[in-house]
Amino acid sequence: MPDIPATLKTYQAHIDGKWVDAASGKTFQTINPYTGEPWALIPECDKEDVDRAVRAAARAFESGPWPGMTQTARGRLLRRIAALIEKHAQHLAEIEVRDNGKLISEMHAQTKYLPEWFNYYGGLADKIQGAVVPVDRPDHFTYILKEPVGVCGFIIPWNSPLMLAGWKLAPALAAGCTVVIKPSEFTSASLLEFMRLVIQEAEVPPGVINVVTGYGAVAGEPLVTHPLVSKVAFTGGTLTGARVNELAAKTFKKVSLELGGKSPNIVFDDCVLDDAVSGAISGIFAATGQTCIAGSRLLLQETIHDKFVEKLVAMAKTARLGDPSLPTTQVGPVTTPPQYRKILGYIDIAKGEGAKCVLGGGPAPAAEGGGTYFVKPTIFTGVENRMRIAQEEVFGPVLSVIKFKDEEDAVRIANDIAYGLGAGVWTQSVRRAHTMARRIKAGTVWVNTYRAVSFLMPFGGYKASGLGRENGMEAIEGYLQTKSVWINNGPGGGNPFIMKTAS
Numbered sequence: 001m002p003d004i005p006a007t008l009k010t011y012q013a014h015i016d017g018k019w020v021d022a023a024s025g026k027t028f029q030t031i032n033p034y035t036g037e038p039w040a041l042i043p044e045c046d047k048e049d050v051d052r053a054v055r056a057a058a059r060a061f062e063s064g065p066w067p068g069m070t071q072t073a074r075g076r077l078l079r080r081i082a083a084l085i086e087k088h089a090q091h092l093a094e095i096e097v098r099d100n101g102k103l104i105s106e107m108h109a110q111t112k113y114l115p116e117w118f119n120y121y122g123g124l125a126d127k128i129q130g131a132v133v134p135v136d137r138p139d140h141f142t143y144i145l146k147e148p149v150g151v152c153g154f155i156i157p158w159n160s161p162l163m164l165a166g167w168k169l170a171p172a173l174a175a176g177c178t179v180v181i182k183p184s185e186f187t188s189a190s191l192l193e194f195m196r197l198v199i200q201e202a203e204v205p206p207g208v209i210n211v212v213t214g215y216g217a218v219a220g221e222p223l224v225t226h227p228l229v230s231k232v233a234f235t236g237g238t239l240t241g242a243r244v245n246e247l248a249a250k251t252f253k254k255v256s257l258e259l260g261g262k263s264p265n266i267v268f269d270d271c272v273l274d275d276a277v278s279g280a281i282s283g284i285f286a287a288t289g290q291t292c293i294a295g296s297r298l299l300l301q302e303t304i305h306d307k308f309v310e311k312l313v314a315m316a317k318t319a320r321l322g323d324p325s326l327p328t329t330q331v332g333p334v335t336t337p338p339q340y341r342k343i344l345g346y347i348d349i350a351k352g353e354g355a356k357c358v359l360g361g362g363p364a365p366a367a368e369g370g371g372t373y374f375v376k377p378t379i380f381t382g383v384e385n386r387m388r389i390a391q392e393e394v395f396g397p398v399l400s401v402i403k404f405k406d407e408e409d410a411v412r413i414a415n416d417i418a419y420g421l422g423a424g425v426w427t428q429s430v431r432r433a434h435t436m437a438r439r440i441k442a443g444t445v446w447v448n449t450y451r452a453v454s455f456l457m458p459f460g461g462y463k464a465s466g467l468g469r470e471n472g473m474e475a476i477e478g479y480l481q482t483k484s485v486w487i488n489n490g491p492g493g494g495n496p497f498i499m500k501t502a503s
Helices: 047-062 071-087 089-100 104-113 115-127 161-175 189-199 216-225 238-249 273-285 305-316 337-353 407-415 430-439 472-477
Strands: 013-015 018-020 027-031 038-043 131-133 140-148 151-155 178-182 209-211 229-235 254-258 264-267 297-301 356-359 378-381 398-404 422-426 444-447 480-488
Touching (some): 038 189, 047 151, 047 178, 047 216, 071 089, 089 161, 104 115, 151 161, 151 216, 161 229, 189 209, 216 229, 216 238, 229 238, 273 305, 273 398, 273 422, 297 305, 297 407, 305 356, 337 356, 337 398, 430 444
Parallel strands (some): 151 178, 151 229, 264 422
Antiparallel strands (some): 013 018, 027 038, 131 140, 140 480
16 A cells, blocks of 8 residues: 555544444545646445444434434524534635635635525425315315425535535435435545534534535445445536436335536527626536536527537636635546546547547646546537437537537427436527427426526436436425324224114
8 A cells, every 4th residue: 555645634434413434444645637636535445334323313313313303403503504604605615625626716606605505405404394184074074284205315426515514415304314325435534524613513413414425336336335324415426426326226215326427508690699608618518518517519500500619619728727625716636537538538439430629629628727537628519319429328528519400300300319417509689589498398497597406497418318306496396205194083993884774
């Protein structure tokens, strides 16, 4: 084993309100994608640690202060969490940048916005209501209860750990659930900092929120299959999501999956051209393409194709690569070494398929502002929708440009894909905006904007892009069970088969 630098920060897992090492004592290094150097040690948790965390969550759900807390009190707790995130937003953003290499401007925007999720669901906590039902049996009083599902297992990806964890955590806590979170092995530090700076300071009862860190096969899978876990929420790749769904189904767990995308960003010839060019650039390059909603298929109406591509390439050439901790940087590194190799592999595939590379097309050396794990912003034209570069998720700064003739052709190309997460439409026609929004098979359609999200708006996908919805009022339903209660106020034990005899 290589020597461990003395300067590495050492983290622990958080189980039952305590900071603990992995039961095995093992750790692994987390790497700064910008420098390529390790900066922290993370506990390598396994099945034993997951079991401890789940059992702690189960105890907290059944006894202690959490189940006795009123819905209004839970709402106040969520608002305390929101205030603490706001207080520590800058530090949490800096940890995210160090761990995942995304831009400080984007990560700070996320951590500043994240409190709104906890404020929103804090307000919603005591609005969870059942109903009295006027049932068609005059001797019965019937009502419906909404109850928390129980222990929830969250598996979080490496691209925006805090934001994507918050999308799950806020509605789960508002519903009264308890939680075990398994972040990506590539980006565990920010969630552990979140536990230290926010959850402990907010005085969340022990066992309500637990974080175990480690690899998917030895920590993630035991979380999905644990018999005391009632709900699994996963964000990540489609293949892994299918495996999570398969494992969870064996014990009939509730499942929500936010998976991959290959989103069409559709530009019509009646668009505001400069706005659409900016939207296309930010849709694919702003997060180094490492977002499930990246507008990675740019569909251009053939009447404006050449002019649009000229403007697009000219603007993309000005992108500033470099240190993601600097506010002037516009494109940062790829987060993980495997993802870096995957992106370069897809660039080679696209060239082999006959797509024309008009910008980028390889690693970005230090002389061009890059260095470790940097890929040049890359644009391919002449792409056919059947090509792998148009059908498979690259998750990197690689844009495929596809021509279309008219509205019908655009809809056909947009929907001819396994995914259905997001889509963009650029047009000045109100009729076309609404028509396209109805016809595109995707969970979100943006018109004359792209990548906008809100705690108020449901988010999720069609087809292979997932199951269920996050955000908005719909999200909290995924953390609730519905119970029907029947009370007989008449004679006969309420048995509908007892017949009254004539006197």
